[in-house]
Amino acid sequence: MKEKDETDRITRYLLGQVSDQERTKIEEKYFSDPGVLDQVLIVEDDLIDAYARGDLTQRERQLFESHFMVSQARREKAQMAKALMKCLSEELPPAEPKVSASWRPVLAKSFAVRFALATGLIVLAIATSWLFIQTRQLRNELGDAQRERVRLEQELADERAKSEQLAQELGRHKTISGPVEPVRGIEPKVAFVLLPGLTRDRGEQLRKVVIPVGSRAVSFQLAIESSADYGQYRAELRGGENVIWSATRLKARRSGVAKAVFITIPTTVFTSGQYLLSLAGLPAGGATEFIHDYGFRVVKE
Amino acid sequence: MPAQRHAAWRSQRGLSVMNDDDFKKLLLWLDPDPERAGQKYEQIRNRLVGLFRTAECHTAEDLADETIDRVARKLSQGAEVYTDNYFFGVAKHVLQEHRRMVALEAPLPNPDEITAPRQQPDNDELEHQMEAVRFECMRQCFQKLPVKERELIAAYVEGEGRTKADKERIAKLRERLAGEAGVPLATLRVQVYRLRRELDSCVARCMRKGGYHAK
Numbered sequence: 001m002k003e004k005d006e007t008d009r010i011t012r013y014l015l016g017q018v019s020d021q022e023r024t025k026i027e028e029k030y031f032s033d034p035g036v037l038d039q040v041l042i043v044e045d046d047l048i049d050a051y052a053r054g055d056l057t058q059r060e061r062q063l064f065e066s067h068f069m070v071s072q073a074r075r076e077k078a079q080m081a082k083a084l085m086k087c088l089s090e091e092l093p094p095a096e097p098k099v100s101a102s103w104r105p106v107l108a109k110s111f112a113v114r115f116a117l118a119t120g121l122i123v124l125a126i127a128t129s130w131l132f133i134q135t136r137q138l139r140n141e142l143g144d145a146q147r148e149r150v151r152l153e154q155e156l157a158d159e160r161a162k163s164e165q166l167a168q169e170l171g172r173h174k175t176i177s178g179p180v181e182p183v184r185g186i187e188p189k190v191a192f193v194l195l196p197g198l199t200r201d202r203g204e205q206l207r208k209v210v211i212p213v214g215s216r217a218v219s220f221q222l223a224i225e226s227s228a229d230y231g232q233y234r235a236e237l238r239g240g241e242n243v244i245w246s247a248t249r250l251k252a253r254r255s256g257v258a259k260a261v262f263i264t265i266p267t268t269v270f271t272s273g274q275y276l277l278s279l280a281g282l283p284a285g286g287a288t289e290f291i292h293d294y295g296f297r298v299v300k301e
Numbered sequence: 302m303p304a305q306r307h308a309a310w311r312s313q314r315g316l317s318v319m320n321d322d323d324f325k326k327l328l329l330w331l332d333p334d335p336e337r338a339g340q341k342y343e344q345i346r347n348r349l350v351g352l353f354r355t356a357e358c359h360t361a362e363d364l365a366d367e368t369i370d371r372v373a374r375k376l377s378q379g380a381e382v383y384t385d386n387y388f389f390g391v392a393k394h395v396l397q398e399h400r401r402m403v404a405l406e407a408p409l410p411n412p413d414e415i416t417a418p419r420q421q422p423d424n425d426e427l428e429h430q431m432e433a434v435r436f437e438c439m440r441q442c443f444q445k446l447p448v449k450e451r452e453l454i455a456a457y458v459e460g461e462g463r464t465k466a467d468k469e470r471i472a473k474l475r476e477r478l479a480g481e482a483g484v485p486l487a488t489l490r491v492q493v494y495r496l497r498r499e500l501d502s503c504v505a506r507c508m509r510k511g512g513y514h515a516k
Binding site: 020024027028030031032037038040041042044045046049050053055070071073076077079080081083084085086087088090193195196207221223224225258259260 | 454
């Protein structure tokens with residue numbers, strides 16, 4: 001209880017809800033004692049996590065946003081907490097509650113219970129037989145449906161193969177000149193940020209790019225780490241040894257110190273597999289200068 | 302090294318620069334070996350900055366340097382300073398003076414009159430980009446951690462639990478983890494705190510590599 005009281009007091013301090021006198025006392029304590037400072041920082045972490053989970057009351061949330069988050073360091077912590085929560089929600093399955101029951105004492109109790117149990121078993125047997133018959137009928141129907149599906153999948157695969165072959169041939173011969181415009185009349189359905197430095201040799205670490213059914217184009221934002229500035233850039237996409245798509249006279253966009261090149265590639269260029277995007281700078285009057293490789297793995301749904 | 306950096310930092314901000322002799326005396330007092338003195342100076346300064354930030358001071362670095370300047374002047378004047386804790390005693394006074402000054406310049410607003418800031422509009426492109434990159438970096442950094450450390454972090458990020466069943470499950474999980482680590486729960490909590498800071502540092506380094514700096 002004492003620990004909870006102390007935690008509550010520190011929480012009120014962090015939300016600016018203590019008197020000046022109490023605030024001075026708390027600050028004197030943690031300025032003098034590293035153990036108390038640890039406690040304050042831990043309560044701060046817990047508060048940030050509670051905010052990220054949506055566990056604060058409306059009043060607490062208001063105080064958190066207006067008072068606690070005025071510090072840049074705390075805003076950064078909150079952003080990190082949000083990213084970590086999102087990461088964990090993808091990593092861990094929800095905990096399954098453990099259910100345990102012991103039936104023996106119940107069985108031993110009374111005739112009524114045993115009669116009810118016997119009746120239940122008979123009903124269960126009838127239901128099981130009915131289910132067995134239904135299952136067999138459904139299995140037959142399922143078999144028919146599966147055979148039909150296989151036939152349709154084969155047709156679809158044949159059509160896709162033809163379409164991809166045409167797209168690859170088109171990609172080999174096509175070089176886009178001039179500034180890259182969004183694919184006319186078609187809005188990209190998926191967009192990905194690629195960071196430099198991942199190469200295709202370490203297949204398990206490649207960025208996964210999932211292209212949903214119906215998507216017509218994929219946008220990539222190629223983050224540039226290099227400090228060198230070029231007026232124009234060139235991007236090339238390789239599926240194996242050959243270049244299957246390219247774009248030149250690309251411009252980089254800046255936001256503060258961040259710099260990136262944006263490209264859009266029709267999804268018809270891709271099949272499921274590994275790819276490598278290479279980015280090069282085009283200095284005025286000079287030869288192309290390699291900047292980064294961006295490896296990724298496509299999964300077409 | 303720390304003397305020149307300290308002087309340059311303060312000079313850039315138009316703050317008074319402590320005289321070189323005072324600073325050298327301070328370093329000598331910290332440790333006769335210049336290398337170790339420099340390290341101790343950095344540790345003390347970082348701790349002071351952390352304290353002032355925890356006390357919600359926007360000018361945490363200035364206040365930390367003001368604290369160090371005062372201790373250096375005291376030493377030069379022949380005051381008897383026995384331990385590093387002297388810095389933190391001076392820091393408390395610096396903090397209280399700072400609070401008084403802030404109170405005089407701008408009275409604290411009444412939180413009841415403040416409305417929560419609007420959320421940034423969804424079309425803030427850079428914010429979304431940074432969020433995406435931050436998440437990707439967090440994913441990579443988290444994956445690099447050993448399984449046990451991932452389990453530790455997960456056991457605390459979800460909080461105490463909302464339902465009674467959740468609270469019991471989480472309490473039992475933390476007790477088990479503390480038992481396996483052979484430490485009390487309070488110590489385990491501090492370990493988790495340090496792990497989270499290491500994770501945050503990994504993410505910040507990853508973002509810088511991609512050309513993004515945390516705002």
